[in-house]
Amino acid sequence: MAPAGPAPRRRGRPRQPVLSEERITKSAIKIVATRGYQHLTMTELAQELKVSTSALYNHTPSKRDVLIRVQDAINQGIDRSGFDTLPWDQALERWARSYRDCYAQHTAMIPIMAVLPVANSPHTLQMYETVASGLADAGWSRAEIADVIVSVESLVFGAAYDATAPADIFDPGERSDLAPVFADAVRARPADAEAAAEEAFDMALTAMLDGFRLRLSAAQDRTAGQD
Incomplete structure (x- = not known):
């Protein structure tokens, strides 16, 4: 009797899809992190996923659609729960x-x-x-709400870079004579880069929140004076 050959391949689609939103999103983030945004094309994404470009387009219609998934996936890690239980300024701080x-x-x-x-x-x-x-709900006007959000995001993105900056980013090298006051100020910072970044972020966020509180209080006083 001849040996049995391999089992015939089942027809139809595989039980598990080759692609998924999670795989596409993770691969897109990996490409940007390791190769740079210029390499995030549908062709390179398909190569990373080991599928044809046409198969990728069948699953997701455009690079814009991929970026929406990436945006949502990253932003799901941001804590916004404080707005359900905390005063607005504490919730904003937790969110930031x-x-x-x-x-x-x-x-x-x-x-x-x-x-x-x-x-x-x-x-x-x-x-x-x-x-x-x-x-x-805290009394901010519709005209200022988006500005508050953008202000926080401007600080957040800069602080995120600073949190991962090299420890010697402000080291003046052999030319501290050109900036002696600055060089002394840098030496006065915590030696640990992570601690220094945290201290700077704390200062900036505290100052921003103090300013927001004063601004909201002044606006509420003006409104009360008009009644």
Whole structure:
């Protein structure tokens, strides 16, 4: 009797799809982190996933769609829960700190995410709605809510870069004579780069929140004076 050959291949689609939203998203983030954004093309993404470009297009219609998934996946790591239980300023602080920590792990994505329109990004829009609603409930005017959010994000993205900067980023080298006051100030900072970055972020965030409180209080006083 002849030996049995390999079992015939089952027809039809495989039980498990070759692609998934999670695989596509993780591969896109990996490409940007390891090779740079210029390499995030549908062709290179398909190569990373080991599928044909046409198969990738069958699963996701465009690079824009990939970026929406990336944006939502990263932003899911940001804690917005404080707006349900805390005063607006404490909730905003928790959100800002979590936001900074999240993007300190994804600094390669900041130049993309900072300017990517949020249209059709479900989780990101829900996050902004939570923050905006919390600020509105606290008395912030509709005209200023988006500015508060943008102000926090401007600080957050810069602080995320600083959290991963090299320890000697401000070392003047052999030319400390050109900036003696600055050189002394740098030496007065914590020697640990992570601690120095945290101290700077604390100072900036505290100053921002103090300013926000004063601004909101002044606006409420003006409104009360008009009644």
